[in-house]
Amino acid sequence: MAGKVFFSVSMSLDGFIAPESHAVGVRAMESFSAPEERSTDPDVQRWMTQWMQLQQWIFPQRFFRENLNLGEGGEEGRDNDIARETFERTGASVMGKRMFDLGEKSWPREAPFHTPVFVVTNDKRDPWQRPGGTTFHFVNDGIEPALDQARQAAGDRDVRIAGGAATILQYLNAGLIDEFSITLSPVLFGSGTRLFQGVDADRVALQPLRAEPSPRVTHLTYTVRQR
Amino acid sequence: MAGKVFFSVSMSLDGFIAPESHAVGVRAMESFSAPEERSTDPDVQRWMTQWMQLQQWIFPQRFFRENLNLGEGGEEGRDNDIARETFERTGASVMGKRMFDLGEKSWPREAPFHTPVFVVTNDKRDPWQRPGGTTFHFVNDGIEPALDQARQAAGDRDVRIAGGAATILQYLNAGLIDEFSITLSPVLFGSGTRLFQGVDADRVALQPLRAEPSPRVTHLTYTVRQR
Numbered sequence: 468m469a470g471k472v473f474f475s476v477s478m479s480l481d482g483f484i485a486p487e488s489h490a491v492g493v494r495a496m497e498s499f500s501a502p503e504e505r506s507t508d509p510d511v512q513r514w515m516t517q518w519m520q521l522q523q524w525i526f527p528q529r530f531f532r533e534n535l536n537l538g539e540g541g542e543e544g545r546d547n548d549i550a551r552e553t554f555e556r557t558g559a560s561v562m563g564k565r566m567f568d569l570g571e572k573s574w575p576r577e578a579p580f581h582t583p584v585f586v587v588t589n590d591k592r593d594p595w596q597r598p599g600g601t602t603f604h605f606v607n608d609g610i611e612p613a614l615d616q617a618r619q620a621a622g623d624r625d626v627r628i629a630g631g632a633a634t635i636l637q638y639l640n641a642g643l644i645d646e647f648s649i650t651l652s653p654v655l656f657g658s659g660t661r662l663f664q665g666v667d668a669d670r671v672a673l674q675p676l677r678a679e680p681s682p683r684v685t686h687l688t689y690t691v692r693q694r
Numbered sequence: 695m696a697g698k699v700f701f702s703v704s705m706s707l708d709g710f711i712a713p714e715s716h717a718v719g720v721r722a723m724e725s726f727s728a729p730e731e732r733s734t735d736p737d738v739q740r741w742m743t744q745w746m747q748l749q750q751w752i753f754p755q756r757f758f759r760e761n762l763n764l765g766e767g768g769e770e771g772r773d774n775d776i777a778r779e780t781f782e783r784t785g786a787s788v789m790g791k792r793m794f795d796l797g798e799k800s801w802p803r804e805a806p807f808h809t810p811v812f813v814v815t816n817d818k819r820d821p822w823q824r825p826g827g828t829t830f831h832f833v834n835d836g837i838e839p840a841l842d843q844a845r846q847a848a849g850d851r852d853v854r855i856a857g858g859a860a861t862i863l864q865y866l867n868a869g870l871i872d873e874f875s876i877t878l879s880p881v882l883f884g885s886g887t888r889l890f891q892g893v894d895a896d897r898v899a900l901q902p903l904r905a906e907p908s909p910r911v912t913h914l915t916y917t918v919r920q921r
Binding site for chain 1: 901
């Protein structure tokens with residue numbers, strides 16, 4: 468029996484999953500991975516501050532620290548369980564080229580997926596194998612072939628559409644998402660990349676599945692039905 | 695001891711508190727209050743469908759039915775308690791002219807506030823007293839004088855900034871909101887009136903206070919601090 472197709476993102480209360488703008492984000496991630504050259508550009512600093520606020524629920528979690536080899540210890544409450552469950556259900560991921568470009572600058576050598584990852588891109592490139600079990604495959608013929616390959620690779624486990632927003636929306640509007648989770652963070656961005664920009668609202672209907680508040684955030688899960 | 699200043703709205707998961715557009719909404723509300731002339735305009739029908747989806751959690755509640763004289767009965771769970779608590783804490787409301795214009799076409803003769811309401815507007819108009827205790831006062835000198843008058847009228851109870859989005863944002867950006875509640879509905883609009891459009895994200899910081907899932911929606915409450 469095949470797994471589900473899902474996405475799981477952290478979102479600001481005003482609907483953004485990344486600060487303004489992608490170009491600034493690329494510079495922020497370069498700065499992040501080379502702290503000795505940390506940028507003093509106010510745009511880069513603002514981007515990184517908002518990003519840290521959005522994601523701050525996950526940094527203290529034991530699972531997050533283990534998965535990125537940041538050391539022992541960490542919190543073990545429901546936030547930690549949810550982070551771990553999201554990882555463990557995922558047999559393969561799909562991402563867009565922009566997310567890959569951003570991640571390539573910021574993931575550690577041992578990239579945090581530990582499964583096959585299918586990158587939807589026009590770039591022709593051989594599979595890129597990282598230590599720890601992550602292999603990036605570059606798929607040049609669109610979102611459906613990428614998903615087919617991910618399903619194949621995932622076996623009984625689920626396929627995660629990792630991002631970014633534009634890629635998630637393509638899958639959502641195409642009716643290819645079974646369910647999704649949003650970790651709603653108590654922060655307002657004012658601008659940035661909106662998760663649901665361009666959603667086909669006449670087509671996508673939601674059914675609430677779970678809502679789990681934690682002291683830091685609210686974890687919301689919905690199933691998707693096509694109208 | 696003075697009460698708090700708060701707002702409480704239903705929001706779509708993609709951040710809208712009203713469908714597209716205000717002009718269509720005015721026609722939808724006219725149609726709503728005169729069902730024998732129900733519009734067949736697809737824009738009006740779409741507006742009303744989205745509005746009903748956004749607000750559908752409240753229609754079956756006992757408090758809502760009582761408050762609008764829709765008859766006996768109704769649900770009495772946590773959704774009902776929250777609707778009642780929001781009403782009971784409110785000693786006076788403030789609203790913008792656009793919300794008033796929309797409401798004037800759709801509220802019953804016995805308007806559902808049962809307290810003084812201060813309308814921020816350039817229109818000069820005598821107080822408009824409705825049966826059941828609602829009196830609309832038209833304030834011509836801006837948001838702060840309107841709030842001062844509402845505080846005075848509310849006494850120990852709280853002041854609710856009723857809407858619409860532009861008015862709520864003016865108070866939020868001016869640092870005049872103490873806390874707010876969002877009832878997050880499992881619906882995507884794609885377009886419409888965004889709650890947080892134009893928020894001064896560098897100034898407004900949030901602290902989560904409560905998150906209460908119900909089977910239909912998620913009730914989120916935040917306190918606001920100025921940075």
